[in-house]
Amino acid sequence: MMSPLRQLPAVGKVLDHPALAALRGRYSAETITAAVRVELDRVRDRLKAGEAGIDLDSIALNIVIQLQSFEAPILRTVLNATGIVLHTNLGRSPLAEVAALAAYEAARGYLNLELDLGTGKRSSRQDPIRAGVVAITGAEAATVVNNCAAATVIVLRALAAGKEVVVSRGQLIEIGGNFRIPEIMAASGAILREVGTTNITRLVDYERAIGPNTGLLMRIHTSNFRVRGFTESVGIGELAALGNKRGIPVIDDAGSGAVLDWPDEPQVSQGIAAGADLVLFSGDKLLGGPQAGIIAGKATLIATIERDPLMRAFRCDKMTLAALEATLRLHRNPERIRETIPTLAMLTMPLATLRKRAETFAARLRTLPEIRSLEVRDDAAFVGGGSLPDVALPTVVIALTAACHSEDAFAARLRSGTPAVMARIHAGQVVFDLRTVFDRQLDDLFAAISVALREESP
Numbered sequence: 001m002m003s004p005l006r007q008l009p010a011v012g013k014v015l016d017h018p019a020l021a022a023l024r025g026r027y028s029a030e031t032i033t034a035a036v037r038v039e040l041d042r043v044r045d046r047l048k049a050g051e052a053g054i055d056l057d058s059i060a061l062n063i064v065i066q067l068q069s070f071e072a073p074i075l076r077t078v079l080n081a082t083g084i085v086l087h088t089n090l091g092r093s094p095l096a097e098v099a100a101l102a103a104y105e106a107a108r109g110y111l112n113l114e115l116d117l118g119t120g121k122r123s124s125r126q127d128p129i130r131a132g133v134v135a136i137t138g139a140e141a142a143t144v145v146n147n148c149a150a151a152t153v154i155v156l157r158a159l160a161a162g163k164e165v166v167v168s169r170g171q172l173i174e175i176g177g178n179f180r181i182p183e184i185m186a187a188s189g190a191i192l193r194e195v196g197t198t199n200i201t202r203l204v205d206y207e208r209a210i211g212p213n214t215g216l217l218m219r220i221h222t223s224n225f226r227v228r229g230f231t232e233s234v235g236i237g238e239l240a241a242l243g244n245k246r247g248i249p250v251i252d253d254a255g256s257g258a259v260l261d262w263p264d265e266p267q268v269s270q271g272i273a274a275g276a277d278l279v280l281f282s283g284d285k286l287l288g289g290p291q292a293g294i295i296a297g298k299a300t301l302i303a304t305i306e307r308d309p310l311m312r313a314f315r316c317d318k319m320t321l322a323a324l325e326a327t328l329r330l331h332r333n334p335e336r337i338r339e340t341i342p343t344l345a346m347l348t349m350p351l352a353t354l355r356k357r358a359e360t361f362a363a364r365l366r367t368l369p370e371i372r373s374l375e376v377r378d379d380a381a382f383v384g385g386g387s388l389p390d391v392a393l394p395t396v397v398i399a400l401t402a403a404c405h406s407e408d409a410f411a412a413r414l415r416s417g418t419p420a421v422m423a424r425i426h427a428g429q430v431v432f433d434l435r436t437v438f439d440r441q442l443d444d445l446f447a448a449i450s451v452a453l454r455e456e457s458p
């Protein structure tokens, strides 16, 4: 019997196919040949598996599709119809327009990143953000690194390498993505000194743990979970008083960076007001800015941190700093941040507005013939991003079923459309929460849903 692999065309023969010959100016010969080889490997596997009927035209077509897929960006806009404002997989906080523009301008040109335009001398890239952080935290000084995880590592390393850091057992959290406090502690060279129990930690537990090798007392905000019932923990004020008395710096890892008054969530100004020496928080959670880890507190400690050799590895790039400066500038006008900062606008969107937007959009959807059922109903949304785990925001959603597709197939078609749409699947329906969809995106969302509902491939 003839080997089935005899049917496999030679690379040269495929390259001469007119569909590929037409692409010669667009892609290099190496790129085209590599794509041919990838496709022929696939064909070889299919032939080995006993498939017959290999035709050159379909091989050429697959290669063209493969080459075109290299051109399409992998990162693209997603319409977030989940209602989850700080959706980590979708990039957490969308930036305010002025912050996005600042990043854009920084990206496409030069800026005085480390230059004092007055003196012409070198300056620190941290200077532009210090005043804004000081204003929202009440701290003496501030510095910023890539994210809050990096902030934790650099603080522990610079202030407590080889020394003990006292932490309550109730606060040894995992943030997600393998960011676990005990492991971070080990990576930074600090020695974890656990005190208390999961549910109860008292001030005496910290007092007893203090010894000649104690470097820091640290409170870590349990941002993504809550312990209820028979619990006791030590507030940052009490901990700061103890640290002060014993001459040990007290660190407050506040995590979410709340500036508004949320239930059970410390505001970024509380730690410093209560006497903490440093407070750490994320730039892209409840602050509503770019990904960043903000460290605010005593000027002497900030200076020590900035001298750490790892600071260079953790520092932010020009686009982040430009966006962060612009975001902090918006925070200078706290009365308006519910309008100017998209994250805060979405989180505080009134229920009446959500209902009106849902109903108006639902009325448009009802004109589409491929809908099997449509319902506008009350629901609850979560904040996401490991923030405010207990805050269920009352919301209004549109729940759809498609005439031609199962809920999973409909959701998959939405994800692979242009623009991509992320919705939630619940009880056989695809659920859209417009809280996280901007007004400017509603027409695109409508078009994307119309295409995804259709029977044929998009």
Ligand SMILES: *Cc1c(COP(=O)(O)O)cnc(C)c1O
Binding pocket: 147, 148, 149, 150, 152, 175, 179, 220, 221, 222, 223, 224, 253, 254, 255, 256, 281, 282, 283, 292, 293, 385, 386
């Ligand atoms: C989210 C969070 C972090 C990590 O912040 P990233 O900016 O995501 O690195 C650290 N600590 C706490 C308490 C947090 O909530």
